[in-house]
Amino acid sequence: MTDLSHNAASLYAPDARTRRRNASEARFRFYGMIAVGIGVLALVVLLTSVLSNGLGAFRQTFVVLDVPLDAAKFDPSGTGDVEAMKKVTTVGYSTAIQKALVDELAAAGIDTEGMDAKDLKGLISQEAPATLRNQVLADPSLVGTTVPFYAYANGRVDGFFKGRVSMESARLDNNVSPEQLLLAQQMRDKGLLTVAFNWGFIFGPDASELRPEAAGLGVAILGSAYMMLIVLALALPIGVAASIYLEEFAPQNRWTDLIEVNISNLAAVPSIVFGILGLAIFINMSGLPQSAPIVGGLVLTLMTLPTIIISTRASLKAVPPSIRDAALGVGASKMQSIFHHVLPLAMPGILTGTIIGLAQALGETAPLLLIGMVAFVREFPDAPPAGFFEPASALPVQVYNFTQRADPAFVERASGAIIVLLVFLVIMNAIAIFLRRRFERRW
């Protein structure tokens, strides 16, 4: 208090020390704002990057053709028998598509001088003949008519209209020439090429490394759905049962303490370790098939259990003891009080936790890589339960698969697949939030 005399200046003007302290206060506050800003900015940049790269995957360049299907060629037996028509390979369809393309170009008056048949064919995806063949085999009555056919344009042509491929890059590219791109531009002007929503990306199967334009997510979405079914069917009952025991029945002793420590540690075990577990126990020891949804589902179940147990216990704990006491008071047994009264009241919280656990499991990649889900799978698995044992892919693994391929068009596919994954996650979380808002009760 001796230096009060130094502070003789006005009370309205802060002295140097106060100014320093205030400045430091403002600085600290500013750092905090920056930290929050970086967090929010990171989210924005992350989402923008994914969206800007991936939205293109949902739009696709198609070549619009009218393909005449000569009955003599595609149904040599003339009986309309599908088995007989299967003998016509994709080569036959390929020539028909090529001929249709040449005719259409001539009809539209586009000059194709200096381009041989191979160049023209190169505009269309190599997947197109197989697509047309499947279309015909699915509906044999098409033979003998002229079918309007939307063929995928080659990935480079597609990239040209999306700005990924330019004339300069085409010059250095073996797969496409600037002349082809010019022709494509002309076709676009004449309406022979159109850009439309690509349902094939969502519902179609994966395609080989050389055909990025045809790659789709159908098998992966189905595989992920199967795994989520398995996780839901196993993790929810087991998790709820375990939580009821630990929360309501377990005596406080060393044994239950061990179980509790165990569960909290399991929640923090790296996911890849669960993949090793799945590989060693489910595949090598008990001989379940590789890359099957059943194995993935079991591994994800084990991973999700701790999450579900922790959230279920929290919602059981939130039900006030008065409910239990009232039930016991009118003569219910302990089991009855729990199953008839406590559990229904805790259900919204349990479901919320389960959905969040499922959302986590849906995005999990690393363990699935180890149990062989990286395999290239084109066939859709059958309906459950047989389909659980057939090879399938999974959405996040499909993203990883796309990133491992050389063609830059797959970057767009990978980001597109992420958008699909994020849409599912948003839906699941929205349901969880809705449940919480709608049914949560505060006591």
Added chain:
Amino acid sequence: MSVGILFLIVVAVAIVGFLLGRQRAMASVQGDMRKLHSLPGYYGQSVFLFTAVPALLVLAVWLFVQPAVVEGRIFSMIDAADVSDGSSRDLVMADVRRISGGLDALMENGGMTEADLTAMRADLTDVRGRLGSVGVAIGANVSPNVFEAAKEYRHMSDRANLLMVGAVLLAALIGFGFAWMRITPELRARNISEQFVKALLIGSSLIAVLTTFGIVFSLVFETWHFFNLYPGKDFFFSASWNPKFGGGSDLGILPLLWGTLYVSFIALVVAVPIGLMAAIYLAEYASKSVRTFAKPAIEILAGIPTIVYGLFALITVGPILRDYFASPLGLGSSSSSVMTAGLVMGIMLIPFVSSLSDDIINAVPQSLRDGSFGLGATQSETVKQVILPAALPGIVGAILLAASRAIGETMIVVLGAGAAAKMSLNPFEAMTTVTVKIVSQLTGDTEFASPETLVAFALGLSLFVITLGLNVVALYIVRKYREQYE
């Protein structure tokens, strides 16, 4: 009979058991419910449980054990002579399975009978051609021994399936009979079925323990195999990682561990200050409107799958770092680098650190803050000199948990850090981590019994031990800290 149908049969029998049990209980007291010890539903429930649960347990265990037993028997039938060069017993075994599946298809579509099959011999008939006719493609010609193994495999599987159906149905019927026979009005059916349910609850909570046991067992077992093939000294102390397909690989963990720790270090350097400051700001300074917007935004980061972060590192952060930092500074030309992975992983960890710190800061009693304000301290002085020291143990625990997350993270480093095992200080060089190598060693086509594959289990065990150690310490600290203020 397929497993699905068997399952449905068991459930159907159990439902019938429920109805019959209920009915028997009612009949035993001539419909006068008051004379029963329990509500009639409980008599039915006890029959249901005794019928379904043991039978389904038998089914589950059988499904788990049968393939292992059958394959083990068949495995010993394959001679060394059947395994051609470049092949392995596992591949031959896969052939055996395929041929046996093909034989089933032949029975169904190819018009073959059991008698034909017994007479069919690989050295006399064209097995490959016949299997091909029903759409089962076999790589090479089938040797007689392998064909016999396939026949035996099919035979044993069929027999085992039949046995399984018998055993499961027997279990169901015994349970049914036992529970049904003992229904009397005096039977304490509610207590019995509640005891049963309680046993199921205990069993479910044991699954968590079983999982841990399974993890440890599978890791230790295969790691032990690995150390039989490869000296442990080299694994732990060699600074070179160079797996070769032909053998003679160098499999030292040190470069991988270095990469792991380096990436995690950068991630923590990014995440800890940002996460902590964000938590402090949101807890102590932010207005309500900022908090309702910023807090969920940061928490969304935690809900995004790691593959998304991996892709972000691969297509956005990596190229930016390379073009604007590494190349101009002459530090490297690779878009996947320790820096890329570390930065992105740091972003992933921000919400983790901030939500943990938030809990911990909020747990500091208000009285400490009030005391500090009363002495004239500013808000930042209170935070720095009172709250942080009081919350320090908890924050250390949170950082350790974040470190364990970073060390075990896989997809970000697989896509962002690169695959070259190196020990370098330059953060713009590609390096690799333990998790990346686990993935690459286990997704390749190498034979399962080779050290190059088995090393993944040793890496996995090291990873498990490190993260478990960090978790145990962190949870202990956090728990101790919470108790301090409760």
